[in-house]
Amino acid sequence: MEIRKLRQLIRMVQHSGIMELDIHVAGEQVRIRRGAASALPPVLLAPPQTTITAPQLATVPASHSPAPAQQAQCSPMPGTCYLAPAPGAAPFARPGQQVQAGDTLCIIEAMKLMNAIEAERSGTLAAILVADGDAVQAGTPLFRID
Known part of the structure; x- marks a missing residue:
């Protein structure tokens, strides 16, 4: 699957309420999971399968900036x-x-x-x-x- 399409799918998962997206196309499988990677069980990947974990987004109040x-x-x-x-x-x-x-x-x-x-x-x-x-x-x- 093209990287452009993967990026679009990742953005879709990040901006929606879904936690996991699993797609099977032409013998390829892509699974995108939202959430902390440490909360997920380890996954062993076979060649036609790819697992992508969307990064966690953290919010920091505008008035708070960490010390250098x-x-x-x-x-x-x-x-x-x-x-x-x-x-x-x-x-x-x-x-x-x-x-x-x-x-x-x-x-x-x-x-x-x-x-x-x-x-x-x-x-x-x-x-x-x-x-x-x-x-x-x-x-x-x-x-x-x-």
Whole structure:
């Protein structure tokens, strides 16, 4: 299925009241689930099947802005976020780990291209805000470095 059509389906799920969309077309299956990825059971994918989890949207009151030490590093592009260099490999970084500016924290796959996302500044990786394999949009918070 074309990435353009997948993006349209993801937007449709995000802006509607439905929690899950399952489509079967020409031998391909696409399942889009809305909600926290951690609340979902693990899914093993077979080649013609794809599962996409829509990212969670958080609202922050306009008067509240986090202190500079707690601002999140966000995704520069839409795509699929991978926290390790390969399936089953150790993650690039773990919460509590010291990172230096320029260290690779994850990879975002966009249009079959792998883009390394590097730490914008040095510090302690306080939190990883996405799960491995999550679909992210430009501006989606990925990490918090204190």
